[in-house]
Amino acid sequence: MQFWAPRVPISKVFLASLFHGRSSLVESSSPPSPSSPSSTFWFVKVVCTLCIRRSPSLAFVETDYFRVNLNPSVAFAVVYHINSRLNNPDLAFTFFRCSRLRLNLIHLEPTFDLLLRSLCQMGRHDSAELVYQYMKSDGFLPDSSVLDFVVSSFANAGKFRIAEEILIARAEYCNEKDELVSSFVYNNFLSMLTNKNRIDDAVLFFKSHILRLKSFCPDTCSFNIVMRGLCRASKVDKAFEFFDVMRSFSCSPDLVTYNTLINGLCRVGKVDRAEELLREIKVQSEFSADVVTYTSVISGYCKLGKTDAAAFLFEEMINNGIRPNLFTFNAIIDGFGKKGEVASASKMYERMTATGFRPDVVTFTSLIDGHCRCGDLGQGIHLLNEMNEKRVSPNVFTFSVLISALCKENRLNEARDLLNQLKWREDIVPPPFVYNPVIDGYCKAGNVDEANAIVAEMEAKGCVHDKMTFTILILGHCMKGRMFEAIGMYNKMLSVGCVPDNITMSSLISCLRKAGMAREANEIEQKALFSVSSSSKRSNPVRNNMNVTVAV
Template sequence: MTNPKLISSFRLSSLLRLQKDPKLALQLFQNPNPNTSQTPPVKPFRYSHLNYDLIITKLGRAKMFDEMRQILHQLKQDTRISPEEIIFCNVIGFYGRARLCEHALLVFDEMPSFRVQRTVKSFNSLLSAILKCRRFDKMREVFARMEEDGSADSCSYNILIHGCVVNGKLKEAWSVFGAMLRRGLKADEVTFGTLIYGLCLELRLKQASKLKDDMVRVYKVRPNENVYASLIKGYCDVGELSLAFRLKEEMVRNEMEVDTAVYSTFISALFKAGRKADAFGVLEEMRENGCKMNIVTYNAMINGFCNERDFEAAFKVLDEIGENGCKADVISYNVILGGLCKEGKLSEANDLLEDMPRRGCAPDVVSYRILFDGLCDGMQFKAAASILDEMIFKGHVPRTASVHKFINGLCQVGDMECLWTVLSTLTRGNVIDYETWRMIVSTVCKENELSNASELNKILIIP
């Protein structure tokens, strides 16, 4: 009987690419030739660099970090292989997306033990990972190491500038920008786009517009779509729609693509300004230019109709989303829930919350909080108690201020039966605080109701 042909490392790479299930891919990697029984025994499988790269990537994307670390340990022991830096850049990136900053730092520090020379690529991967983890103190520390050995490049500075902007430290971002120029590094559209985005966040629109002009005049860098999108959103946020439209026209003249996000910004701003007809005009222009509506556009329209109290139109848009091959998200429903509660249409809001799972969208903590607050504001305490019970059962936590308002309302109307039910629910969910206890005890003592004190004592000793 002839032995089956052994799988080569080249063939293993092809099989790993085809295997979608990371667990099965791992089994294949660990035992590529399971059905061989040769005498003398088959030599250990000789993995290639590509084999390791493929399996590490699959495990990292699947967040199977324990298994990924095992493969990395095997790679370290496999002295025939000289790993490429890109493998570790990817691993650091996986840890960054999973908010595992310390793991990313550890991999970076261990790279020399894998016979890998660290360059600015792995430094930048680490900076990006730390940024995703929002560890700005560590980011500065790592960047300082790069500056000391002179390895920081334009990308490094861009990442640090982004970190400063995200952290709300725009002044520090400008300082980093100045240091970048002093180093003789060239600022690009990413650099300016990030700084302009930061200025627009703080509504410093004159400075943002000036920087856009300086990009071309002083730095010879052409503004890209992101620069225009930030400025347009900024002007829309402050109601300067004429300036925002002027920027859109400039984009068209410069043969730039006006994308769905920009159109959605205009639609939202026009509804907010009470210019519904103009919003529909923008929507028509969007369709004529072949720009497909996405969920952001639909949600902007839903929000606009809800602000106008036109819930029939809002529900019509909600139905159209599915018909046009898109899918409503929880934000779509929460916007309508908020609008209905604001108008006191609590029964309709409750019906919508119950209908969400049937429509293929499970309510989230925001959904429950919106309805709970609305019912409390409408003095519908029994219905609010029911929603509170369902919310806590599903692992969601109400806002502390909302609970205090609810308890205070129950105490004022003297609905002790509902109060005990709510107190039991809060205790069961372990979401009761000192202030809530104080309010209840104060009410019990004020009323001097011994039976109520007895009920309170029972709840207090619940294990």
């Protein structure tokens, strides 16, 4: 049935007949009155029906009838029914915008809140932002009940500017009313900034609106979030700046604060300072160090090769009644393994299993790596078999450790077998460093065809060659006397944007000249000089001559 928008007053009976599909009913002489609840509900149903049939133009809202009968309360009911009952936020937004622009209707605050939430839920953030701009111009702000959801939704969509604008506007309004925005809302916003690696924005927000303007009242969690982001970005010194001013805002550091700073210090190798903080925890009574605190310092010492200090802290932790977890055992086993102390690593492995922990892929990979570093490849392979027996699936690093060790002992066929296992693992896309030792081994053995086959397998797995892969293949073809293949590989290297280093260039040019291909060698050399010259001009046009001279 075709619906039309009359420009003269029409009766309730006639519109009802349209709504219910009974056009044979007789039209009455007077328009309906929206004063009673039943009439309002009936009017909402009619508007919803017309919205569905006449969208997206919604020209019917310009009729005299709708101008008279459409008021903010009815408009809210229409938006609610279209949005919630008909599950069509886009159409609800179209009706909202059309009624506002064409009828100059000032909507109620619940209408704005409803549209903001529903549009954000549907991912229509551009429309939601427009609703907010209308809302602000009409003197409203998102209610506290939807504030966190709206701010979080905009931030998740990458629209941090509008999320911050809404949050600040709400804070200023609350300050005028001598109220406070819930710390959960702005802490959540800070957390989202840091999780999206926008730590500079988080710091700026914190300093501007919390420390300086005092738009929000920070708590310990607020400081912890910013310090965690700074520590993850290896900006530990800046994290300590916030640590130093916490107490001036009546915020006392807690265990999360100390664990965050300790972990950050260990990340940048300042493990001695981290242990000082650990000792600082022990002299105060509010809280005690936990397994996370100790594990961070133990792992930090292991990465520096200070296994004695790590072992001392491990025993201290146990003596203090703190039970180590799987991460603690893995950290110290890996530290012993990288130091070549496989006996100590094996003893720690035995303690781990005796404590009731089931070794995972990290445990086995660390043990395999330790044995391979000590030249005990046989034990490494035995551990790989033990992994399979215990149904622990090896990861890319497990394969890499064993493949590299096999290639060093020139056991290329066994390394090739491990690569073949990777071929059928859909959950692993090995990086180039897994393939490179085998490709290098076959090239040095003169079997360039097998090396090329491995390269084809790399490409089939979606692994992109790196500079080392190209260099190995170029030199392998040169050693085999396949100079044109070497040149082709060099050109392919350039075409994918991989810049050759001096070793690659000098080796290729030298091999070409020895093969009597001076013209090709000179062309490659000229291309290299031109590439260096162009790069120098782009980066520093004033000093380009000096850069070229240095490069040559």
